[in-house]
Amino acid sequence: MTSLLEVRDLAVQIGPARPVDGVSFALARGEVLGIVGESGSGKSLTLRAILKLLPGIARTSGAALWQGRDLLAMPEAEIRRLRGREIGMIFQEPMTALDPVLPIGLQITESLGEHLALHGAAARRRAVELLDLVGIPGARRRLDSFPHEFSGGMRQRAMIAIALAGEPKLLLADEPTTALDVTIQDQILRLLLRLRDELAMSVILVTHDLGIVAGTCDRVAVLYAGRIMETGPTGAIYRTPGHAYTLGLMRSVPHRALARQRLQGIPGVPPDPGRMPPGCRFAPRCTLAVAACHQAPPPLRPLGPTHATACLRAEAVAGMAAVAA
Amino acid sequence: MGIVGRIGLRLLQIVPTVALVAVLMFALMRLLPGDPAIQLLGDRATDASLARLRHEMGFDRSVSAQFWSYLEHVATLRLGDSITMHVPVTRLILDRLPITLMLTGMATVLALLIAVPLAFVAALREGGAVDLAIRMLGQVGLSMPVFYLGLILLITLAAGLGWFPVGGIGGGFVENLYYLFLPALTLALSLAMVLMRNLREALIEVLHAEFVQFATAKGLRRRLVLGRHVLRNALVPTVTLLGLQIGSLVGGAVITESVFAIPGVGRLMIDSIFARDYAVVQGLTIVLAVLVSLVFLLVDTVQGLLDPRQEAA
Numbered sequence: 001m002t003s004l005l006e007v008r009d010l011a012v013q014i015g016p017a018r019p020v021d022g023v024s025f026a027l028a029r030g031e032v033l034g035i036v037g038e039s040g041s042g043k044s045l046t047l048r049a050i051l052k053l054l055p056g057i058a059r060t061s062g063a064a065l066w067q068g069r070d071l072l073a074m075p076e077a078e079i080r081r082l083r084g085r086e087i088g089m090i091f092q093e094p095m096t097a098l099d100p101v102l103p104i105g106l107q108i109t110e111s112l113g114e115h116l117a118l119h120g121a122a123a124r125r126r127a128v129e130l131l132d133l134v135g136i137p138g139a140r141r142r143l144d145s146f147p148h149e150f151s152g153g154m155r156q157r158a159m160i161a162i163a164l165a166g167e168p169k170l171l172l173a174d175e176p177t178t179a180l181d182v183t184i185q186d187q188i189l190r191l192l193l194r195l196r197d198e199l200a201m202s203v204i205l206v207t208h209d210l211g212i213v214a215g216t217c218d219r220v221a222v223l224y225a226g227r228i229m230e231t232g233p234t235g236a237i238y239r240t241p242g243h244a245y246t247l248g249l250m251r252s253v254p255h256r257a258l259a260r261q262r263l264q265g266i267p268g269v270p271p272d273p274g275r276m277p278p279g280c281r282f283a284p285r286c287t288l289a290v291a292a293c294h295q296a297p298p299p300l301r302p303l304g305p306t307h308a309t310a311c312l313r314a315e316a317v318a319g320m321a322a323v324a325a
Numbered sequence: 326m327g328i329v330g331r332i333g334l335r336l337l338q339i340v341p342t343v344a345l346v347a348v349l350m351f352a353l354m355r356l357l358p359g360d361p362a363i364q365l366l367g368d369r370a371t372d373a374s375l376a377r378l379r380h381e382m383g384f385d386r387s388v389s390a391q392f393w394s395y396l397e398h399v400a401t402l403r404l405g406d407s408i409t410m411h412v413p414v415t416r417l418i419l420d421r422l423p424i425t426l427m428l429t430g431m432a433t434v435l436a437l438l439i440a441v442p443l444a445f446v447a448a449l450r451e452g453g454a455v456d457l458a459i460r461m462l463g464q465v466g467l468s469m470p471v472f473y474l475g476l477i478l479l480i481t482l483a484a485g486l487g488w489f490p491v492g493g494i495g496g497g498f499v500e501n502l503y504y505l506f507l508p509a510l511t512l513a514l515s516l517a518m519v520l521m522r523n524l525r526e527a528l529i530e531v532l533h534a535e536f537v538q539f540a541t542a543k544g545l546r547r548r549l550v551l552g553r554h555v556l557r558n559a560l561v562p563t564v565t566l567l568g569l570q571i572g573s574l575v576g577g578a579v580i581t582e583s584v585f586a587i588p589g590v591g592r593l594m595i596d597s598i599f600a601r602d603y604a605v606v607q608g609l610t611i612v613l614a615v616l617v618s619l620v621f622l623l624v625d626t627v628q629g630l631l632d633p634r635q636e637a638a
């Protein structure tokens with residue numbers, strides 16, 4: 001089976017820093033992949049790099065194969081047609097991502113015009129359907145409202161509606177539920193899963209929240225300091241984590257792994273992207289570190305058919321997780 | 326509040342503004358040194374003829390009596406007769422106002438036509454050689470006084486190359502477009518430079534905004550992203566600035582009309598001040614105050630249309 005999207009050795013260089021450094025993962029059709037990591041680990045940069053949305057000062061290398069063709073090597077005119085149409089994106093901050101001076105309706109219909117050649121009344125009808133779909137009450141009336149007239153949750157939904165307007169095959173969702181209260185978080189996540197089922201849409205879900213990952217994602221990639229630490233099926237990783245950082249993340253959440261809580265509690269802070277440690281990037285904070293961890297960055301190695309880790313002490317980690325369980 | 330209510334409110338606000346201008350005007354004119362009667366009749370006029378003239382102009386009454394009749398006249402738009410030209414002030418102004426409105430209107434349009442493309446090109450190449458060149462051009466343009474610029478244009482394009490008339494106006498609207506081109510350009514250039522600098526900054530800021538990234542992520546073509554999302558947001562502060570520049574535009578019009586011998590209200594103002602023609606100066610000031618207030622109203626309305634958040638405020 002060929003992947004819908006395959007990211008190979010993606011790196012983003014900004015000045016002397018390399019906040020994304022050799023990220024690889026693959027995504028199948030209809031799959032939901034979670035990307036988790038602390039703040040600053042490079043989650044947003046990774047998503048933006050895939051759609052070539054980074055500013056000129058950022059140099060991107062590696063490959064992002066979309067149905068076999070490299071997005072990063074595509075001319076602007078070509079990738080422009082894929083944006084929104086094949087790959088939709090939800091930004092992290094709905095307050096700043098919506099144009100403050102244009103009505104929500106227009107922000108949807110302009111995408112419909114661009115991608116589906118829907119204009120005028122037909123576009124407005126479709127826009128109402130989309131607002132309905134994401135659960136905005138009184139959709140017809142809301143078409144002419146401006147972003148500042150929406151609540152935070154409604155803005156988030158409106159942004160999802162905009163991202164869905166082009167009927168993309170893949171949705172890049174950058175923390176679509178951060179800063180929303182738990183009930184609205186649940187509604188939005190259920191909505192994404194329903195769309196995945198109804199439209200056979202794939203989703204990359206970026207989040208801080210391990211509880212959200214457990215409840216929504218088929219597979220997980222754990223990102224730390226611009227690198228993938230561990231990747232595999234959600235179930236396998238929760239049962240037998242293969243990386244000391246993953247274990248740390250799970251332990252920092254009370255009541256096992258499923259509680260809804262932002263990541264916290266691993267002592268220390270992630271390294272500065274300009275001055276990465278020479279060995280494992282987590283080594284300065286890792287309680288399991290041995291001498292070899294400080295020498296060279298451990299490569300990703302397989303733990304199972306689709307489970308891989310970049311931890312030298314994966315077996316010890318699995319043992320500790322088993323004891324704790 | 327709807328847009329209509331907003332406009333109505335602003336219209337009402339014009340009344341106290343104009344009243345204040347009228348009062349200030351009255352006081353200022355009375356504070357000016359020199360006796361207008363002597364000014365008009367000369368040093369050797371007889372006391373009797375001076376007294377007659379003062380009576381005609383009402384200067385023999387008490388200041389408060391003069392003030393109340395003045396206010397009454399202003400309120401009813403009876404601006405009286407010109408002291409020196411002996412025609413109704415309203416006529417004088419109405420005859421000359423259209424040409425000044427046309428001049429300032431053309432200048433504003435020209436300024437925008439110059440400022441918007443230059444600001445766009447500069448902002449899209451921020452920090453590049455083109456950006457630098459445009460910014461330097463802006464600096465030079467800003468540091469040049471209006472009358473000096475007018476003279477240069479006059480000497481080169483009109484007197485030298487003969488492409489434009491050296492002054493005066495034509496007969497009719499279309500011919501005036503041609504006659505007023507150079508004066509309007511003179512007036513437009515410094516305004517264009519101010520607007521360009523401001524718009525460039527605004528564009529650069531908006532270009533980095535998240536919603537522009539998001540618009541790009543939606544797959545909109547660049548032209549739509551720039552023309553709809555970027556320009557529209559960047560124009561909000563620029564329209565505010567344009568409104569604030571109306572004062573210097575009127576001041577510039579006075580100078581330009583003198584340089585290019587254009588019979589507009591700017592020239593009328595200068596001539597009347599030199600001739601101590603109280604009636605005309607007062608009437609003109611009040612008309613200009615009303616006009617400037619109307620421009621503020623227009624700017625405010627455009628602003629409300631450009632940025633819906635302002636209406637809530």
Ligand SMILES: Nc1ncnc2c1ncn2[C@@H]1O[C@H](COP(=O)(O)OP(=O)(O)OP(=O)(O)O)[C@@H](O)[C@H]1O
Binds near residue numbers: 092
């Ligand atoms: N335009 C930029 N210029 C320089 N550094 C940047 C830029 N954008 C991001 N970075 C840096 O890159 C790193 C990764 O940023 P990114 O936004 O991808 O983090 P994130 O994982 O999405 O974090 P969060 O959870 O807070 O959203 C951070 O250290 C950030 O400071």
Ligand code: SF4
Binds near residue numbers: 245282289
């Ligand atoms: S490789 Fe070593 S330092 Fe890195 S997480 Fe594993 S045990 Fe810790």
Ligand SMILES: [Mg+2]
Binds near residue numbers: 044045092
């Ligand atoms: Mg982020």
